[in-house]
Amino acid sequence: MIEGVLFLIPCLTALIYLETEGFCYLAVALICILIGWIMRRKKPANNVFYLKEGCVTTALSWIFLSFFGCLPFVFTGEIPFLPDALFETISGFTTTGASILSDVETLSHCSIIWRCFTHWIGGMGVLVFLLAIIPMSGGSHINLMRTESPGPSVGKLVPKVKSTAQLLYIIYFTMTAIEFIFLLLGRMPVFDAINTSFGTAGTGGFGIKNDSMASYSPYIKWVVTIFMILFGVNFNAYYLILFKQFKKAIKMEEVKCYFMIILASTLVIFINIVKTYTNVFKAFTDAAFQVGSIITTTGYSTTDFDLWPGTSKTILVMLMFVGACAGSTGGGIKVSRFVIMFKTVVKELRSYIHPKSIQKIKMDDKPVPHEVVRSVNVYGITFITIFAASIFLLSLEGKDLITNFTAVATTLNNIGPGLNLVGPTRNFDLFSPFAKFVLMFDMLAGRLELFPLLILFHPTIWKEHK
Numbered sequence: 001m002i003e004g005v006l007f008l009i010p011c012l013t014a015l016i017y018l019e020t021e022g023f024c025y026l027a028v029a030l031i032c033i034l035i036g037w038i039m040r041r042k043k044p045a046n047n048v049f050y051l052k053e054g055c056v057t058t059a060l061s062w063i064f065l066s067f068f069g070c071l072p073f074v075f076t077g078e079i080p081f082l083p084d085a086l087f088e089t090i091s092g093f094t095t096t097g098a099s100i101l102s103d104v105e106t107l108s109h110c111s112i113i114w115r116c117f118t119h120w121i122g123g124m125g126v127l128v129f130l131l132a133i134i135p136m137s138g139g140s141h142i143n144l145m146r147t148e149s150p151g152p153s154v155g156k157l158v159p160k161v162k163s164t165a166q167l168l169y170i171i172y173f174t175m176t177a178i179e180f181i182f183l184l185l186g187r188m189p190v191f192d193a194i195n196t197s198f199g200t201a202g203t204g205g206f207g208i209k210n211d212s213m214a215s216y217s218p219y220i221k222w223v224v225t226i227f228m229i230l231f232g233v234n235f236n237a238y239y240l241i242l243f244k245q246f247k248k249a250i251k252m253e254e255v256k257c258y259f260m261i262i263l264a265s266t267l268v269i270f271i272n273i274v275k276t277y278t279n280v281f282k283a284f285t286d287a288a289f290q291v292g293s294i295i296t297t298t299g300y301s302t303t304d305f306d307l308w309p310g311t312s313k314t315i316l317v318m319l320m321f322v323g324a325c326a327g328s329t330g331g332g333i334k335v336s337r338f339v340i341m342f343k344t345v346v347k348e349l350r351s352y353i354h355p356k357s358i359q360k361i362k363m364d365d366k367p368v369p370h371e372v373v374r375s376v377n378v379y380g381i382t383f384i385t386i387f388a389a390s391i392f393l394l395s396l397e398g399k400d401l402i403t404n405f406t407a408v409a410t411t412l413n414n415i416g417p418g419l420n421l422v423g424p425t426r427n428f429d430l431f432s433p434f435a436k437f438v439l440m441f442d443m444l445a446g447r448l449e450l451f452p453l454l455i456l457f458h459p460t461i462w463k464e465h466k
Contacts, residue, residue, distance in 0.1 A: 001036030003065055004029040009117050010072070010110035017109040024075035025110060032068050055452040056461060062444060066090045069118060078111050083433045090440045092118030094447035095331065097205030097299035097416030098439070100429040105210055109191065115206045116195040122447065123202025123231075123329035124172050171238050172329075176201040179227040186219040200227045203330045205299030205416045212301045212424065218285055221302055225285075225292045229262060232296035232324030234336075253363050254325050254336040258295075261335070265291045265319060269312045276309075287312075295319040297331035299416025306423035313419060320409045331414030331446055333383065340368060340376045382450050386442070387412060393438045397431070407431075411442040 007029035014022020070089035073079035079088055084100045091098045092115050104112070176197050183193035195208045209215055213224060233255055240249035249255075270287040277283035289302045294316050305316060323332010340361065347359040361368040387408055394404040399421060406418030407428070417424040428439065445453045455461060 001033050001040070003068055004032030004036060006117070006121060007032065007072070007114075010114040013113045014108070014110035019108045019110055021072075021076040021078070021108040022110050025072045025114070028068060028071045028075065031071075052455070052461070055455045059444075059448060059452045059456050062093065062448065066093050066444075069093065069114075072114065073111065076108065076111060078107055083436055084429070087428065087436045087440055088115065089118060090443050091411075091416075092116075092204065092206060093122040094414050094443040095119050095122050095202045095204035095297070095329065096411055096414045096443045096447075097199070098411055098422075098443070099206065099416075099427050100436075102427055102429065103210060104206075104208060112208050113191075113195060113198075116198040116204070116208065119202030119204025119206060120176070120198040121202070123204065124168060167239065168235055171235055171242070172201065175227070175230065175238075179223065182223045182227075183220060186217060186223060188216065188220055196224065199300070200224055200298060201231055201329065203228065203231055203296045203298040203324065203328075203414075205293065207300060213289070214302050218281070221285055221289050224300065225289045228292040228296045228298045228300070229259075231298075232292075232328050232330040233258065234325040234327040236327055251364060254339060257339055258325050258335045261319075261322060262291055262295060265295070265315050269308075269315055272309050272312045290316060291319065294415060295322060295330075295332070296324045296328075297413055297415045299410075301417060301424035304423065304425050306419050306425070317406065317409065317419070320406075320413050320415050323413060333380075333413070336363070337376050337379065339363065340373060341380065343368075344373060344377070379450065382454070383412070386445060386450065390438055390442055394431070394435050397435055399430075407439060408442060411439045412446040414443060414446045 007025050010025045011022050011029065014020075014025065066086060066089045069092070070079075070082070070085040073085035073088060074082055079085040079101070087098075087100055090096075097119070101107070107115075179200055180193050180197040183196060184190065188196070192208060195206075196213075198204070199206050205212075207213065213221060234252065237249045237252055237255050240246070240252075266284075266288045269291060270284050273287060274280060274283045277286075286303045286305075289300070290305050292298070293300045297320075305313065308316075321333055322338060323334050324330025326334045326336040340363065343361045343363075347361055350357065350359055361373060390408040390412065391404050394407060395401075402419050403421040406420065407422045410416055410418040410422065421430055422428055428436070431439065441453070
């Protein structure tokens, strides 16, 4: 039902631009609302969401959301092949930004805004939105938020889950609005500014121009760069700043590591590419933009970085895996997981030197529970397994290793462009329907932190419990 209401955004856009494609969006909106109304007629006997129910509900919600979200593309004929339309929509909702379209500018305004709006919806999460606006009976709804929010651990910012969800969306909406204003100050057209703000906030990266962000002014590129990086910060930091707990916000270890990685990567890439540029400022702008775009998994591009030297491309590929902070709208493995894994290695080395010593892993001067360390390790093993299996399945089509490797890396980490045949100036239409379904699975798995999607394949879930 919520998706049916969200379809009113492209319907309104079609009305403004007098586009007949809007009728397709209106038809699908009515279908969604009707099906949702019918499903809500049956009341569950138990309203409590345990972690298992949270995982299943989240995974199925995102699958159904994507399926119905792709129907307008099919009905308008703008993406007539259903698997292609589904790929584009899953890429939107999961904030990946990988596209099968070669000419985005031929789309209607209502379809362009729907593509970018899916980023904004998926960035914070549709179920978090549900928790924010609808009073839900029963307890344990933190399990819904936990399965949809990225990162190794998610907790309540304030005592009530509903209040936490509302606070997250207030911060999210306010930052989106501020970016929109800054883009307008740079004389960006209103329509472009809305779509760019949606894509940046959700760290999605669907461009509305065929060259992504290349044709915009340096001012606009820097505004987008700054906001991409800001949306990649753990939202807990903004909560602390909002309530004037500045010292706690500044001391957040993950956030400090995140900014250090960005700064170091930008400087190394700038030094590596500056000789190939005639304008030093443009070289630094492109370096900062692409580092911000890749580490936050947004995927916008200002240049064809596939033409950059090997060192710069290697850094960008490494940043694809690092990703943004936990509790942000960014994807990837997350900075906090890498910090915990690094500290785990250091702890093991110390235990070899001092076998009888008791070592504790700490973050922000607090001990990290063993369950969190274990879950990070399991996540890493599962990630590598899915990554390797996906590359193998794509290799059956005979494409080169760099294309397959970066295609999986960019979809599993929810980024967008890769290298070679899936570089920033190309698209994913070259893959067969089978390969696209593999990449669709990767996009959903990456956005939902692997396990909520994988649990659907566990036979115990589908057995009735007496």
